[in-house]
Amino acid sequence: MRTSxxxxxxxxxxxxxxEVISHRLMLRAGxxxxxxxxxYTYLPLAQRVLxxxxxxxxxxxxxxxxxxxxxxxxxxxxxxQESGRWAVYGDELFRLQDRHDRDFCxxxxxxxxxxxxxxxxxxSYKQLPQLLYQIQNKYRDERRPRFGLMxxxxxxxxxxxxxxxxxxxLETSYRKMYEAxxxxxxxxxxxxxxxxxxxxxxxxxxxxxxxxxxxxxxAVIVYxxxxxxAANVEKAEARPELSQEDLEPCDLxxxxxxxxxxxxxxxxxxxxxxxxxxxxxxYEAEYETGRELVAVVIRGDRSxxxxxxxxxxxxxRVEMASEARIKEATGANPGFVGPIGLQGIRILADAEIxxxxxxxxxxxxxxxxxxxxxxxxxxxxDDVADLRIVEAGEPCPKCGHPLAESYxxxxxxxxxxxxxxSSAMNxxxxxxxxxxxxxxxxxxxxxxxxxMAAAIxxxxxANGIKWPVAIAPFQVIVVPVSYQDDQxxxxxxxxxxxxxxxxxxxxxxDRLERAGVKFKDADLIGYPYRITIGPKALKEGQxxxxxxFTDQCSHVKVEEAAEWVANQIHQxxxx
RNA sequence: CGGGGCGUAGCUCAGUUUGGCUAGAGCGCUUGCUUGGGGUGCAAGAGGCCGGGUGUUCAAGUCACCUCGCUCCGACCA
Numbered sequence: 001m002r003t004s005x006x007x008x009x010x011x012x013x014x015x016x017x018x019e020v021i022s023h024r025l026m027l028r029a030g031x032x033x034x035x036x037x038x039x040y041t042y043l044p045l046a047q048r049v050l051x052x053x054x055x056x057x058x059x060x061x062x063x064x065x066x067x068x069x070x071x072x073x074x075x076x077x078x079x080x081q082e083s084g085r086w087a088v089y090g091d092e093l094f095r096l097q098d099r100h101d102r103d104f105c106x107x108x109x110x111x112x113x114x115x116x117x118x119x120x121x122x123x124s125y126k127q128l129p130q131l132l133y134q135i136q137n138k139y140r141d142e143r144r145p146r147f148g149l150m151x152x153x154x155x156x157x158x159x160x161x162x163x164x165x166x167x168x169x170l171e172t173s174y175r176k177m178y179e180a181x182x183x184x185x186x187x188x189x190x191x192x193x194x195x196x197x198x199x200x201x202x203x204x205x206x207x208x209x210x211x212x213x214x215x216x217x218x219a220v221i222v223y224x225x226x227x228x229x230a231a232n233v234e235k236a237e238a239r240p241e242l243s244q245e246d247l248e249p250c251d252l253x254x255x256x257x258x259x260x261x262x263x264x265x266x267x268x269x270x271x272x273x274x275x276x277x278x279x280x281x282x283y284e285a286e287y288e289t290g291r292e293l294v295a296v297v298i299r300g301d302r303s304x305x306x307x308x309x310x311x312x313x314x315x316x317r318v319e320m321a322s323e324a325r326i327k328e329a330t331g332a333n334p335g336f337v338g339p340i341g342l343q344g345i346r347i348l349a350d351a352e353i354x355x356x357x358x359x360x361x362x363x364x365x366x367x368x369x370x371x372x373x374x375x376x377x378x379x380x381x382d383d384v385a386d387l388r389i390v391e392a393g394e395p396c397p398k399c400g401h402p403l404a405e406s407y408x409x410x411x412x413x414x415x416x417x418x419x420x421x422s423s424a425m426n427x428x429x430x431x432x433x434x435x436x437x438x439x440x441x442x443x444x445x446x447x448x449x450x451x452m453a454a455a456i457x458x459x460x461x462a463n464g465i466k467w468p469v470a471i472a473p474f475q476v477i478v479v480p481v482s483y484q485d486d487q488x489x490x491x492x493x494x495x496x497x498x499x500x501x502x503x504x505x506x507x508x509x510d511r512l513e514r515a516g517v518k519f520k521d522a523d524l525i526g527y528p529y530r531i532t533i534g535p536k537a538l539k540e541g542q543x544x545x546x547x548x549f550t551d552q553c554s555h556v557k558v559e560e561a562a563e564w565v566a567n568q569i570h571q572x573x574x575x
Numbered sequence: 576c577g578g579g580g581c582g583u584a585g586c587u588c589a590g591u592u593u594g595g596c597u598a599g600a601g602c603g604c605u606u607g608c609u610u611g612g613g614g615u616g617c618a619a620g621a622g623g624c625c626g627g628g629u630g631u632u633c634a635a636g637u638c639a640c641c642u643c644g645c646u647c648c649g650a651c652c653a
Contacts, residue, residue: 009585009586009603011586011587011602011603012586012587012602012603012614013586013587013601013602013603014586014587015586015587016581016586016587016588016645016646017645017646019646019647034645036644036645037644037645037646091576143576143650144647146646146647261653262652262653263652263653279652279653280653281651281652281653282653298652300652302652303651303652304651304652306651319651320651320652320653323653326653333653334652334653335653336653337653362653463613481611481612482611482612484611485611513611513614514610514611514612514613514614514615515611515612515613516611516612516613516614516615517613517614517615518612518613518614519612519613519614520613520614521614523613532612534612535612536612
């Protein structure tokens with residue numbers, strides 16, 4: 001390829017629409033253009049990167065026994081009604097109707113479609129397991145698309161679905177996928193971590209997320225450098241911390257506390273630390289059958305993990321209760337509410353609460369608090385669970401070593417689905433005794449377009465992108481300082497040919513631009529290697545080879561340059 | 576879904592407050608010269624339903640109403 005022909009309209013100025021670094025750089029590097037909110041056109045450079053990521057994924061899926069299929073993007077409502085998700089999925093499902101007013105959706109994922117296929121075509125235990133995957137566009141009508149490709153409405157996903165005879169088979173498939181994913185992201189050249197995750201709405205009982213580590217990541221993960229424990233904070237477990245082990249229970253006391261609304265106010269007023277305050281939060285829990293107001297008590301310095309709360313309650317949704325609702329239930333304004341004397345309201349306590357002996361709570365009466373509150377004595381502790389968000393520095397739940405924290409971008413997610421879909425959609429097989437059995441499923445996704453964005457979030461500098469070799473749009477760019485100079489041009493053309501013959505993905509900058517322009521573009525686009533052919537080194541019979549990643553520059557003899565670069569690339573790809 | 580902001584040249588933006596001649600700048604693009612190792616310099620050009628609609632007015636990029644699109648914030652700690 002020659003840059004004179006390449007459709008990569010680089011921008012000197014910052015596009016106004018871009019917010020995150022990957023979005024900005026992809027626009028500036030001429031990789032993508034926005035077509036409409038949350039929908040992007042991929043230009044040749046982006047397409048090459050996506051193709052490379054997809055190729056790595058394909059190779060690893062195939063290696064693990066996966067078979068590629070292509071599934072419809074337009075999916076009939078009937079299948080979604082059968083699984084129950086037509087009603088549950090909500091506004092994120094892109095819905096449409098045909099000319100006969102029949103309902104369809106654009107697939108955000110393909111459990112229904114694949115289960116429908118397999119139940120129709122697979123009937124015997126001899127055909128199991130099946131590992132089927134597809135790499136295609138998927139659709140989610142995000143309430144607010146943002147961060148460029150990171151949260152788009154149209155995006156590219158690889159999804160693999162496993163169908164096994166039983167839980168043991170699923171375990172095997174799951175482990176295969178875990179290993180395959182590890183290989184995929186290693187081969188992409190990304191720094192990542194696999195973490196325990198909450199299975200969330202997809203269902204099932206175990207799951208891991210693969211997080212590309214980047215400061216801009218939306219997800220917070222905690223991990224232990226000692227034993228390797230790693231989890232999304234939504235899931236991370238916590239050891240309850242003793243905070244008042246030296247104190248004895250004392251009498252309950254009603255205290256006038258005018259204007260003391262927040263934990264901060266409370267610590268100042270009582271001269272105590274947030275650890276000694278018991279926060280009471282009211283949630284509206286939504287079940288299929290109705291709503292319930294619950295009170296959740298937690299230490300003043302902790303935060304509630306709503307995912308844990310939702311799982312504990314077994315409800316569909318939780319939401320902070322409105323001020324009006326709280327007042328109606330307690331008679332007091334938020335800030336003066338507490339667990340003592342609540343009538344007919346379920347009280348959930350975080351696991352740290354029973355360890356407290358003298359707490360401060362609101363008295364359910366404006367401008368009054370109780371102190372000396374003894375959980376269990378002064379309010380019931382019938383429902384105790386781990387409900388808080390783990391923070392960095394807390395002891396690892398496995399080994400006790402302090403946990404570290406970092407930000408990650410979720411690029412892969414693997415789930416054990418179990419029989420959720422097979423039972424809803426009647427996907428049976430006959431076992432070796434002729435008995436009907438439910439297939440046991442797993443699903444395993446990788447955000448392909450998101451991985452491209454995540455790679456940039458992790459690898460860039462002030463000048464532009466720094467592609468890992470394995471997913472770079474081209475591995476090398478050959479830049480003659482002046483293409484008009486006969487000698488430079490001849491050397492450039494020769495190296496270009498040699499690299500092509502060596503199987504290197506090379507692009508030649510044959511534009512009649514000034515050197516500075518060519519260097520800027522090369523840095524912005526982020527080619528891993530640049531061979532610069534200029535009069536200075538050429539006098540010595542040399543060219544300069546610089547590495548975008550390490551910023552190192554080597555002078556190499558013209559006749560050895562192609563081989564030299566090819567070796568570097570080979571090493572990068574196989575290290 | 577709630578609240579803000581913005582739609583003017585391919586891009587980034589002035590101009591709108593206080594209506595008034597042929598609507599501007601920089602970058603990019605074309606042509607010529609120049610330059611030739613980190614976005615050269617000079618000159619000449621091309622390029623606009625001022626998002627769309629309705630209205631007010633002698634007159635609308637500018638005011639009013641409607642509409643479409645884009646974008647940011649929020650939708651959690653008592």
